[in-house]
Amino acid sequence: MIVLGIETSCDDTSAAVLKNGALLSNVISSQAVHRQFGGIVPELASRAHIQVIMQVIGEALDRAGIGKHDLEGIAVTCGPGLAGSLLVGLSAAKGLALSLGIPFRGVNHLEGHLMATRLEATHPEPPFIVLIVSGGHTQIVLVERWGAYTVLGRTRDDAAGEAFDKTAKLLGLTYPGGPVIEREAARGDSGYVRFPRADLGDTYEFSFSGLKTAVLNHVRTRSEETVQRHLQDICRCFQDAVVDVLTEKTLKAAVACKVRDIALAGGVAVNGALRQRMKEAADAAGMAVHWPSPALCTDNGAMIASAGAFYLEKGDVSPFSLSPHPSLNL
Ligand code: KG4
Numbered sequence: 001m002i003v004l005g006i007e008t009s010c011d012d013t014s015a016a017v018l019k020n021g022a023l024l025s026n027v028i029s030s031q032a033v034h035r036q037f038g039g040i041v042p043e044l045a046s047r048a049h050i051q052v053i054m055q056v057i058g059e060a061l062d063r064a065g066i067g068k069h070d071l072e073g074i075a076v077t078c079g080p081g082l083a084g085s086l087l088v089g090l091s092a093a094k095g096l097a098l099s100l101g102i103p104f105r106g107v108n109h110l111e112g113h114l115m116a117t118r119l120e121a122t123h124p125e126p127p128f129i130v131l132i133v134s135g136g137h138t139q140i141v142l143v144e145r146w147g148a149y150t151v152l153g154r155t156r157d158d159a160a161g162e163a164f165d166k167t168a169k170l171l172g173l174t175y176p177g178g179p180v181i182e183r184e185a186a187r188g189d190s191g192y193v194r195f196p197r198a199d200l201g202d203t204y205e206f207s208f209s210g211l212k213t214a215v216l217n218h219v220r221t222r223s224e225e226t227v228q229r230h231l232q233d234i235c236r237c238f239q240d241a242v243v244d245v246l247t248e249k250t251l252k253a254a255v256a257c258k259v260r261d262i263a264l265a266g267g268v269a270v271n272g273a274l275r276q277r278m279k280e281a282a283d284a285a286g287m288a289v290h291w292p293s294p295a296l297c298t299d300n301g302a303m304i305a306s307a308g309a310f311y312l313e314k315g316d317v318s319p320f321s322l323s324p325h326p327s328l329n330l
């Protein structure tokens with residue numbers, strides 16, 4: 001089946017073509033307009049999606065070497081995400097599907113992130129544990145079967161990616177914060193300061209707002225000169241704290257659920273320190289860790305095509321009355 005996947009839930013406009021599980025194209029247009037604000041401005045995001053969506057879809061078809069009449073189904077993110085941004089993708093998907101007379105399927109963005117793992121040649125088969133870590137979400141999920149999930153724990157406040165973004169902003173670094181902090185942290189001293197790790201007892205829940213406040217207090221009680229001199233050390237110690245809790249809780253969940261595989265998904269799964277720590281911990285426990293390539297971790301149309309194809313191939317389609325669900329859960 002040839003499926004077009006469309007993703008517009010946040011600040012990336014993306015479209016991809018998937019043919020019988022093989023990815024033919026994955027075009028991603030990231031919005032630069034938010035950089036000057038240090039975060040995403042929803043109204044600017046939806047406008048920017050409108051400006052490029054048809055061009056991005058056209059390019060995805062061109063790169064795949066197919067015409068729109070070759071498409072057999074369209075998958076699109078219907079939530080969670082920004083209402084206005086979701087609406088742009090949904091409207092484009094519905095219009096295209098209606099005009100071509102083909103089925104369309106709304107996809108949960110979080111299921112898209114975890115189904116990105118299926119696009120890699122070697123990927124885990126259920127049951128496995130997936131850590132979904134992005135700018136909007138942080139959760140540990142037991143994948144019992146494809147399509148059957150149990151969320152074991154979520155963040156109580158900030159998502160891991162949000163913690164990277166907010167910490168970068170308070171350190172005067174650019175948006176998105178994750179890649180910048182990772183780059184700075186690479187040359188930092190892990191013994192410089194110890195930031196708190198929220199334990200939250202015997203749960204699989206996370207909390208990152210205290211960590212962000214601890215960095216803020218650290219910066220406020222030192223001179224600008226000292227902070228700048230130790231910027232790499234602060235980034236390193238912040239990243240260590242995030243990676244520690246993510247690794248520890250994910251491993252605990254994998255042991256408790258008696259699975260042999262762990263997957264990482266979402267934008268923060270690009271982080272090299274997280275990948276390395278998770279691999280070391282999994283190796284020690286006799287488990288395997290899987291992660292998609294970076295372009296399939298951050299928001300992309302391919303993961304939406306992957307999840308959409310799973311349902312469309314079974315004839316599980318969405319009604320054209322489907323509307324955006326900004327706070328959809330997995
Ligand atoms: O999955 P994603 O593209 O969008 C959401 O669904 O939120 O994730 C974006 C998040 C941002 O918060 C960004 O700072 C973070 O992923 N991120 C990283 C890295 N690359 C992107 N965080 C840590 N290290 C990275 N290398």
Ligand code: ZN
Nearest residue numbers: 113134298299
């Ligand atoms: Zn995402």
